[in-house]
Amino acid sequence: MWKFRDLADRLVSDGLVxxxxxxxxxxxxxxxxxxxxxxxxWQEDSQTGRMRPNPSGFTARLLAGSRPSAVVACRGxxxxxxxxxxxxxxxxxxxxxxxxxxxxxxDWLLLAHDAEYCRxxxxxxxxxxxxxxxxxxxxxDYGALVRRTRLEVAGTVLAARLALQRGLACHTAGGTHHAxxxxxxxxxxxxxxxxxxxxxxxxxxxxxxxxxxxxxxxxDGTAEILAGEPRAFTFSVHCKDNFPFGFKGMSHLGAxxxxxxxxxxxxxxxxxxxxxxxxxxPCALDLHRPDLVxxxxxVDVHADxxxxxxxxxxxxxxxxxxxxxxxxxxxxxPIVCVIGGGYDRSASRLSRRHSAVFHAxxxxxxxxxx
Numbered sequence: 334m335w336k337f338r339d340l341a342d343r344l345v346s347d348g349l350v351x352x353x354x355x356x357x358x359x360x361x362x363x364x365x366x367x368x369x370x371x372x373x374x375w376q377e378d379s380q381t382g383r384m385r386p387n388p389s390g391f392t393a394r395l396l397a398g399s400r401p402s403a404v405v406a407c408r409g410x411x412x413x414x415x416x417x418x419x420x421x422x423x424x425x426x427x428x429x430x431x432x433x434x435x436x437x438x439x440d441w442l443l444l445a446h447d448a449e450y451c452r453x454x455x456x457x458x459x460x461x462x463x464x465x466x467x468x469x470x471x472x473x474d475y476g477a478l479v480r481r482t483r484l485e486v487a488g489t490v491l492a493a494r495l496a497l498q499r500g501l502a503c504h505t506a507g508g509t510h511h512a513x514x515x516x517x518x519x520x521x522x523x524x525x526x527x528x529x530x531x532x533x534x535x536x537x538x539x540x541x542x543x544x545x546x547x548x549x550x551x552x553d554g555t556a557e558i559l560a561g562e563p564r565a566f567t568f569s570v571h572c573k574d575n576f577p578f579g580f581k582g583m584s585h586l587g588a589x590x591x592x593x594x595x596x597x598x599x600x601x602x603x604x605x606x607x608x609x610x611x612x613x614x615p616c617a618l619d620l621h622r623p624d625l626v627x628x629x630x631x632v633d634v635h636a637d638x639x640x641x642x643x644x645x646x647x648x649x650x651x652x653x654x655x656x657x658x659x660x661x662x663x664x665x666x667p668i669v670c671v672i673g674g675g676y677d678r679s680a681s682r683l684s685r686r687h688s689a690v691f692h693a694x695x696x697x698x699x700x701x702x703x
Contacts (some may be wrong), residue, residue, distance in 0.1 A: 340505045340672070342686040349493040349691055422602045423575040437528070443533040445524050445558050447515040454522055455479060482522050483491035485509065489525035489627075489671055490532060496669035497538055497625060500662065503694050505687075507671030508629040511577065512551035513589075518554060519576060526627050527558040527673065530565050535623065540564060543623035544573070545614065545657065546591070547675040548631025549641045553577050553589040560589075567591040570610055572634075574599040575642050593617055603652075604646035606634070610653065614660050620636025626661050630654060639676035646662035650686060654693030662701050670694060 344350045413574040439517035442451050454458040457475055485506045510526055530542040544559070546552035546569040565666030573596025577589075595609050618626075633641040635650055645653070661668040670690050677683040697703075 338451065339680045339684040340630065341345050342507070344691060345686045345694070347688060349459055349688075350694055358450070380593075391566070417577070419515065436473040437483055437490065441490070441528055441532050442483075442486070442523060444535065445514065445527040446512075450515045451523075452609060454482075454517075463516050467522055468520040473601045482509075486523050486525040486528050489529045489669070492671070493529045493533060493625065493627065493669045494538075496667040497533075500659070500667050500701070501669075501694055501698055503691055504668040505672060505691075508548060508631060508673030509554075510546055510548060510629055510673070512555045513554045513557050519550065521554065524554050524558055526552070526555050526629065529669075530559065530627060531562065534562070535563060539623075539625045540624045541566070542623060542625045543568060543621050544627045544629070545617070546628050546629040546631075546673075547634065547637070547653065547657070549633040549643055550576050550631070550674060551589075551594065551596075552591060556589045556591040556664065566617065566623065567594075568593045568595075568613070568617045570613065572593040572597055572599055572601070572642050575632055575640075579587075581661050597643065599642040600644050603646055603649035606643065606645050607652070607656070610656060614657065618660060618664060618666065623666055626666055626668040627659075628657055628668050628670045628690075629673040630657075630687075630690040632675040632683075632689065633673070635675075635686055637677065637682070638686075639678070640674075641676070647686075651693065654690045657697070662697055662703075 338452035339349075354557065386601045422428060439451065439455075450459075450463075453463070457479075486509075488504050489507040492507070494504040507525045509521035509524055511517070512524035512527075514522040517523075526544050526546075530539075532545065533539040533542060541564055544555055544566070546555065549572050551571040552567060552569045556567045556569070559567050569591040571594075577636055593613065594598045595613050597605065601609075630636065630653075632650060634643045634645040635641060635655075636644040636646060658668060658670075672690070675683050677686075
C-alpha cells in the first residue's frame with residue numbers, strides 16, 4: 334500500500350533511517366525468527382551480548398521495483414545503524430521482487446480466526462455478504478491483497494518479538510483491529526494484534542499481554558477475539574460517535590466490549606483527550622501488570638483526519654506517543670507500536686502524522702538507554 338511506502342520514505346527523509354539501504358529483507362520466513370533469535374540470520378554481538386542481524390543471512394539491497402508491505406523498525410543495533418541517531422529499520426517485508434519472505438503459518442492465523450473464514454479469504458471463496466462487511470469486493474490483484482494482509486500480521490509478530498528482546502519496537506503497518514474471529518470489517522481482514530497476543534501466549538513468551546488501542550475507532554474485533562482469553566487485557570480510547578457504533582444501522586456492529594472502553598464525544602480536543610488518557614492508562618497498566626503492551630497508535634484522532642471526528646492537534650498527537658511510551662517504559666514494560674488508522678488525501682500529511690510514534694520511540698530509546 335502507498336501508505337506504508339510513504340511512511341518508509343518519511344523515516345528516511347526525517348533522518349531516523351539514513352537511507353533505504355537500511356531496510357533489511359530477511360530471506361527466511363517470519364516463522365524462523367524466534368526468541369531468542371539464534372537462527373542463521375542472527376549473531377551475538379561480542380561487545381554487548383545482544384543478538385543482531387548477521388548480514389550474511391539477509392538481503393541487504395533494495396530490489397528494483399519492490400515496495401514495502403510491512404517494516405519492522407527497531408533502534409539499538411549500533412553496528413548496523415548508519416544514522417546519527419542510530420535509529421534504523423531492522424527488518425522489512427516486501428511485496429515483490431527476489432526471494433521475499435513467506436506469510437505467517439496458517440496455524441498462527443487460526444489462533445484468532447475461524448478455519449472456514451481463513452480458508453475463504455486465503456482461497457478467494459468468501460461469500461459476498463462477508464466481503465461487504467469487510468468494506469470492499471474481491472479485486473483483480475487479489476493475490477497481492479492476500480500477501481500484503483498476511484505480511485502485515487507477520488510484521489506485527491516480528492515487532493513484538495523484538496520488543497520483548499529490546500524493550501521497544503515499531504512496525505510501519507499493523508493495527509487491523511476491526512477484524513473479528515469469523516468476519517472482517519472496516520477494511521481489515523486479519524487481526525494482527527490478536528494473532529500476535531495469542532501466539533506469544535501459546536509460545537510462553539508472555540503471560541499478560543495488554544492491547545492499548547488509541548485509534549479513533551474502537552478496537553471491536555480485538556475485543557471480540559480476546560474476550561475469551563483471561564490472560565489478555567484490551568483497553569480502547571476512541572470516539573463514541575464514530576464507527577463501529579450506530580454505523581448505517583448495521584446491527585452486527587457496536588456490540589463488542591473491551592475490558593476497558595473509554596468513549597469520547599465527537600470534537601474532543603487535547604484537554605479532554607489527555608484527561609481521559611492520563612486517568613485510565615496508568616490504572617490499566619497497574620491493575621493488569623502486563624509483560625507486553627501492543628500499542629495501536631492510530632493517527633485518525635488528529636483534528637484534520639478525514640474520518641476521525643476528534644480534535645487532537647499535531648502537538649497533542651506527538652505528546653500522546655510520549656505519554657504512552659513513558660507510561661510503559663518507566664514501568665519496565667516492553668511495548669510494540671503499530672501505526673493503526675489514518676485518513677488524508679495528502680500522502681505527505683498522513684505520513685508525517687504516522688511518523689510521530691517513530692520520533693517518540695527514538696527519543697524514548699535514548700532517554701531510557703535501551
